[in-house]
Amino acid sequence: MKPTRLHHLALITDDIDAALTFWRDALGLEVSHRQENPTEQAEIAFLPVGESEIELVRPTAADSGLGRYLAKRGAGMHHVCLQVPDIEATLERLKAQGVELITEAPREREDGTRYAFIHPRSAFGVLVELYELPA
């Protein structure tokens, strides 16, 4: 039941093209795709590395959660996402241990990925996302 993969590390930035001069042009990672995510009010570029991805996330609205985070903390690491085999069972176990969740029940993306966020207060300052990928 434990997490099986560090699925992605999300970095927040105010300028994806500028950030790509480092992550792609200097470091050599490749961009697999880039998309607008209206639900999260963000533009995201995905750079695979091994079995994980670096995600460059640019808030598209200043008054969104991401926009406020960027204004307050500046560019840098935003959250880490761990893949789990059974997100419902994981969330139940976390709740039983008193862990505070941002997402009480799993939400689902269009591609079938189910996800939830754990509050940094319960994860020692780290915003943790969980993914269960579609079978």
Add this chain to the structure above:
Amino acid sequence: MKPTRLHHLALITDDIDAALTFWRDALGLEVSHRQENPTEQAEIAFLPVGESEIELVRPTAADSGLGRYLAKRGAGMHHVCLQVPDIEATLERLKAQGVELITEAPREREDGTRYAFIHPRSAFGVLVELYELPA
């Protein structure tokens, strides 16, 4: 020449046992080992997840770089480490692109791992470590 793996994500904390109540006991990761690192003035617990590791890092000296970071920024994500096939070639390319390095030449750990740090100023707010593992 590009990075091949997200080797580890280092989290900084003032209490590894407390942090383990979340990362190990609630989330289900296992601790592969735990050690004092006198060079970095830190105690570190290693929790593998897939081909990566979560590292819980506790500064053992308040006046070290890690100790000052923790005092200033609090617990949370500290750095991400990417494995590269040839660290010298990677550092040369980074320098040629104007990237600021904290470690101008690779350093070597006892186990033969060669490493270097890239300054967050050049990596859009992220402290990036590079690893070349021994053959």
